[in-house]
Amino acid sequence: MSFIEQARRNQIVACAIETIAELGYAQASLAQIGQRANISKGVITYHFASKEELMQAxxxxxxxxxxxxxxxxxxxxxxxxxxxxxxxxxxxxxxxxxxxxxxxxxxxxxxxxxxxxxxxxxxxxxxxxxxxxxxxxxxxxxxxxxxxxxxxxxxxxxxxxxxxxxxxxxxxxxxxxxxxxxxxxxxxxxx
Amino acid sequence: MSFIEQARRNQIVACAIETIAELGYAQASLAQIGQRANISKGVITYHFASKEELMQAxxxxxxxxxxxxxxxxxxxxxxxxxxxxxxxxxxxxxxxxxxxxxxxxxxxxxxxxxxxxxxxxxxxxxxxxxxxxxxxxxxxxxxxxxxxxxxxxxxxxxxxxxxxxxxxxxxxxxxxxxxxxxxxxxxxxxx
Amino acid sequence: MSFIEQARRNQIVACAIETIAELGYAQASLAQIGQRANISKGVITYHFASKEELMQAxxxxxxxxxxxxxxxxxxxxxxxxxxxxxxxxxxxxxxxxxxxxxxxxxxxxxxxxxxxxxxxxxxxxxxxxxxxxxxxxxxxxxxxxxxxxxxxxxxxxxxxxxxxxxxxxxxxxxxxxxxxxxxxxxxxxxx
Amino acid sequence: MSFIEQARRNQIVACAIETIAELGYAQASLAQIGQRANISKGVITYHFASKEELMQAxxxxxxxxxxxxxxxxxxxxxxxxxxxxxxxxxxxxxxxxxxxxxxxxxxxxxxxxxxxxxxxxxxxxxxxxxxxxxxxxxxxxxxxxxxxxxxxxxxxxxxxxxxxxxxxxxxxxxxxxxxxxxxxxxxxxxx
DNA sequence: GATGAATGAGATTTCATTCAT
DNA sequence: TATGAATGAAATCTCATTCAT
Incomplete structure (x- = not known):
């Protein structure tokens, strides 16, 4: 995994943490997470095969x-x-x-x-x-x-x-x- | 509230309990609950104004x-x-x-x-x-x-x-x- | 049409008028109209073949x-x-x-x-x-x-x-x- | 807003206009509008946050x-x-x-x-x-x-x-x- | 005559996921 | 690598209508 790849994953994970803490799990959609990270929804599914994998991360x-x-x-x-x-x-x-x-x-x-x-x-x-x-x-x-x-x-x-x-x-x-x-x-x- | 009405509500509440225990809250949709009760989705919203009201019940x-x-x-x-x-x-x-x-x-x-x-x-x-x-x-x-x-x-x-x-x-x-x-x-x- | 039948129809029509004036046509469901008339929804469809017929009335x-x-x-x-x-x-x-x-x-x-x-x-x-x-x-x-x-x-x-x-x-x-x-x-x- | 995005919005708005003129406001559902545009309902809610927003547009x-x-x-x-x-x-x-x-x-x-x-x-x-x-x-x-x-x-x-x-x-x-x-x-x- | 109960179609909306660029 | 666009499934909710009692 490249350095950039890892950095992106870390950024996404960090935003997911913020989003879940703020909105609760049920309201933490990929769109919401992406919005907080100022990235498109697509980036998340590019770096994580599924939402479940992101949550696991x-x-x-x-x-x-x-x-x-x-x-x-x-x-x-x-x-x-x-x-x-x-x-x-x-x-x-x-x-x-x-x-x-x-x-x-x-x-x-x-x-x-x-x-x-x-x-x-x-x-x-x-x-x-x-x-x-x-x-x-x-x-x-x-x-x-x-x-x-x-x-x-x-x-x-x-x-x-x-x-x-x-x-x-x-x-x-x-x-x-x-x-x-x-x-x-x-x-x-x-x- | 009539006897039949109460019986139905009780039945629906009972099925909701089963469904939530089995599938978890997030997966317990009205469709799933109705399916377990062998009734259509509509029956639930007839007896409960909203899903939240059912959950509260x-x-x-x-x-x-x-x-x-x-x-x-x-x-x-x-x-x-x-x-x-x-x-x-x-x-x-x-x-x-x-x-x-x-x-x-x-x-x-x-x-x-x-x-x-x-x-x-x-x-x-x-x-x-x-x-x-x-x-x-x-x-x-x-x-x-x-x-x-x-x-x-x-x-x-x-x-x-x-x-x-x-x-x-x-x-x-x-x-x-x-x-x-x-x-x-x-x-x-x-x- | 019996006297009672006519009286019921008049009552329903009157309530429909109130309801539509208050809520607007789109929000004037049979349930709303029935509620204002203190009668069940079923009564309306008993006296009027359809909602359209009621509106015509x-x-x-x-x-x-x-x-x-x-x-x-x-x-x-x-x-x-x-x-x-x-x-x-x-x-x-x-x-x-x-x-x-x-x-x-x-x-x-x-x-x-x-x-x-x-x-x-x-x-x-x-x-x-x-x-x-x-x-x-x-x-x-x-x-x-x-x-x-x-x-x-x-x-x-x-x-x-x-x-x-x-x-x-x-x-x-x-x-x-x-x-x-x-x-x-x-x-x-x-x- | 990108060119394509704007084009799509325009297309949807145009189809909405056709649909409303043809069927009337009450019958102009997102499904009907989408059908006329040969697109799925989802596309509309992708480009417009709500039906109200579309109507406003x-x-x-x-x-x-x-x-x-x-x-x-x-x-x-x-x-x-x-x-x-x-x-x-x-x-x-x-x-x-x-x-x-x-x-x-x-x-x-x-x-x-x-x-x-x-x-x-x-x-x-x-x-x-x-x-x-x-x-x-x-x-x-x-x-x-x-x-x-x-x-x-x-x-x-x-x-x-x-x-x-x-x-x-x-x-x-x-x-x-x-x-x-x-x-x-x-x-x-x-x- | 009257009604509560049930139904099912259809509406809007959300969302994870796929895909072409 | 990234992203906007599209999709379709599924969710909740509304409602006219039907039906058994």
Missing amino acids: VVDDVFSRFATFVAARVMDDKPWEMLQTLLQANADFLKAHRTQLLTLFEIAHNAHDLALHGHNRELDVERITKLLTDGQQQGVFRNFDVQVMASSIVALRDNLIAQSAKNANLDVDHYCQEIITLVNQAIRRSS | VVDDVFSRFATFVAARVMDDKPWEMLQTLLQANADFLKAHRTQLLTLFEIAHNAHDLALHGHNRELDVERITKLLTDGQQQGVFRNFDVQVMASSIVALRDNLIAQSAKNANLDVDHYCQEIITLVNQAIRRSS | VVDDVFSRFATFVAARVMDDKPWEMLQTLLQANADFLKAHRTQLLTLFEIAHNAHDLALHGHNRELDVERITKLLTDGQQQGVFRNFDVQVMASSIVALRDNLIAQSAKNANLDVDHYCQEIITLVNQAIRRSS | VVDDVFSRFATFVAARVMDDKPWEMLQTLLQANADFLKAHRTQLLTLFEIAHNAHDLALHGHNRELDVERITKLLTDGQQQGVFRNFDVQVMASSIVALRDNLIAQSAKNANLDVDHYCQEIITLVNQAIRRSS
């Missing part, structure tokens, strides 16, 4: 940024510390790139058959499952179903994003702190 | 069933006991009427401007907020932001429904028990 | 009232006096039954193939043609094409109605006086 | 042609001469472009809320009002209500068009001459 793009951002902040450490850092990194990404996350969730909720999305969330769940298992083995976490707990923690993270979607002025850090405390209470071995 | 129908079901099971009690019963009642409704709940959430995620839905979730959050405040005042719950905690508890409930959507064979009772324990740990005053 | 009804009203006021007299009285009678009907005339013209302009309407206007033109011919023979009117003049006089009358449609507060009598003078100047033999 | 197109045609023939002159020339120019346009005028009037009578039309007729009335006022001030016209007279003259012009609509073989020039004489008699100061 959007999901991949945002998710990889998200994953990179988080990975850069979560160093190997003790399970709880890593989990805490992970949640804070999620909140930090939300503060810095709210639009991107809103779009990611908008697509996730609307496009049921998009290949990667379910997988993306699963990656988060798997990673946290592993952390929780480690913590249990090290005796710092109480006994619980790690799958359910991991899914629940991701759900709490997702709810933070959803609340931010509804209220742009949400105090994300406060919310995150509350969730961290909540999770800490929920998983630590009772003294 | 669906939301109202499911939510009122849901609320009635839960209300019948949650008696006045101590805060924690009520919260526990509430979560279990939610799980019980999910086991009995999975399709209805999936549809409710499908609509909620897709139809941004449907009047009642946001309100519906808010009702749950408000109710739980009140329970949590009571528990804190009685000294059985630790100190936390009741708004964030209530929203989080509803998110955990929603996640149970979402997981059931993805996996029809999910062990709902086990999942619910885990959540109940999770919440209990998260909110009780540490000993 | 409306035209006939209004036109016959109009004609009767005018006939009662225009007595045999000299041509100019009759013509003057005729125009004033038209204005008087407009003042008394503006809604009916607006509906008559609304239908006339929109329903091209309604049998009687063209005929109705033709009746007016014919009558005036006769008056003008008489006046010419009596030497009180100058020489002109009586067909064109008659059509033009009816057009001036129609324009009065059209202006009244646009402006409910139009001074109909003043307008009528101006037209009468206009026509008088136009047709009288120059001294 | 039709009105604008015809009216601007009409106005240009008339303006080219009416030079600054004495009031009566200008008025006479104006009426003749109207008749000449009718002879040359009957279909266009029929369409203009068909739309005017049916589409109550189309922006420009009312304005168009008003322009004619205003212009003639000015001429009449001038003539009165110069003492060549008798005393009359210039608003009513201007509206009436336009009504006579419109009636000529309406009669031509009903009878394609109407002798337009004769009709026009009769109207000119009629108006002359009606407005000139009696000797």
Whole structure:
């Protein structure tokens, strides 16, 4: 793929993100996206075989940024510390790139058959499952179903994003702190 | 409204629920819904002034069933006991009427401007907020932001429904028990 | 036709007149008309074989009232006096039954193939043609094409109605006086 | 707007004019218009955002042609001469472009809320009002209500068009001459 | 006589996709 | 590589008309 080709794709993806965040998935037609990018509708279908492929590209793009951002902040450490850092990194990404996350969730909720999305969330769940298992083995976490707990923690993270979607002025850090405390209470071995 | 009229509306609402649960909100056209009901498109627009009105009827129908079901099971009690019963009642409704709940959430995620839905979730959050405040005042719950905690508890409930959507064979009772324990740990005053 | 049958037809026709005057021909659906009459749509098609027949009934009804009203006021007299009285009678009907005339013209302009309407206007033109011919023979009117003049006089009358449609507060009598003078100047033999 | 784009719009407008003149406004659906143009419905909505926009384009197109045609023939002159020339120019346009005028009037009578039309007729009335006022001030016209007279003259012009609509073989020039004489008699100061 | 219910044709509109240039 | 143009399917909605009760 040429440099120009890649640049065009990036531009289109960026405009798609803006459009979806602003209008919602259902209203984000190729015409609307093209308009925001100041390019014709045809360009989009030239660079992407179908609208679905564009949406997939959007999901991949945002998710990889998200994953990179988080990975850069979560160093190997003790399970709880890593989990805490992970949640804070999620909140930090939300503060810095709210639009991107809103779009990611908008697509996730609307496009049921998009290949990667379910997988993306699963990656988060798997990673946290592993952390929780480690913590249990090290005796710092109480006994619980790690799958359910991991899914629940991701759900709490997702709810933070959803609340931010509804209220742009949400105090994300406060919310995150509350969730961290909540999770800490929920998983630590009772003294 | 005549008996027959009401029966037709109920039938159409029921078919809409089936269709949305099966195809997703975006694919649930009036034609699809009518096809499942073995009636022509026109019948739907005869009984409902617009598609939006039908969707609102669906939301109202499911939510009122849901609320009635839960209300019948949650008696006045101590805060924690009520919260526990509430979560279990939610799980019980999910086991009995999975399709209805999936549809409710499908609509909620897709139809941004449907009047009642946001309100519906808010009702749950408000109710739980009140329970949590009571528990804190009685000294059985630790100190936390009741708004964030209530929203989080509803998110955990929603996640149970979402997981059931993805996996029809999910062990709902086990999942619910885990959540109940999770919440209990998260909110009780540490000993 | 039974008395009740006739009464029902009259009621429906009256409601159709109201509806067309208020909403315009294109928006005057059977449902709208029925709603104003507090009857079901079915009643209309029970009493009228088709919508077209209803519209024809409306035209006939209004036109016959109009004609009767005018006939009662225009007595045999000299041509100019009759013509003057005729125009004033038209204005008087407009003042008394503006809604009916607006509906008559609304239908006339929109329903091209309604049998009687063209005929109705033709009746007016014919009558005036006769008056003008008489006046010419009596030497009180100058020489002109009586067909064109008659059509033009009816057009001036129609324009009065059209202006009244646009402006409910139009001074109909003043307008009528101006037209009468206009026509008088136009047709009288120059001294 | 590209040349091809403009050509297509012109073609569609032309077909719309034909269709409306032939079938009447109410029957002139996008499908019918497209059929006459040998293009699919979609092409029309590609070039015009809505049917209303197309109708506006039709009105604008015809009216601007009409106005240009008339303006080219009416030079600054004495009031009566200008008025006479104006009426003749109207008749000449009718002879040359009957279909266009029929369409203009068909739309005017049916589409109550189309922006420009009312304005168009008003322009004619205003212009003639000015001429009449001038003539009165110069003492060549008798005393009359210039608003009513201007509206009436336009009504006579419109009636000529309406009669031509009903009878394609109407002798337009004769009709026009009769109207000119009629108006002359009606407005000139009696000797 | 009356009516609610149902129907199906047809209208406008949106939109992803295809294609010629 | 890019784009305007075209297409056709599908969506919602309106409405005159038919029909069973």
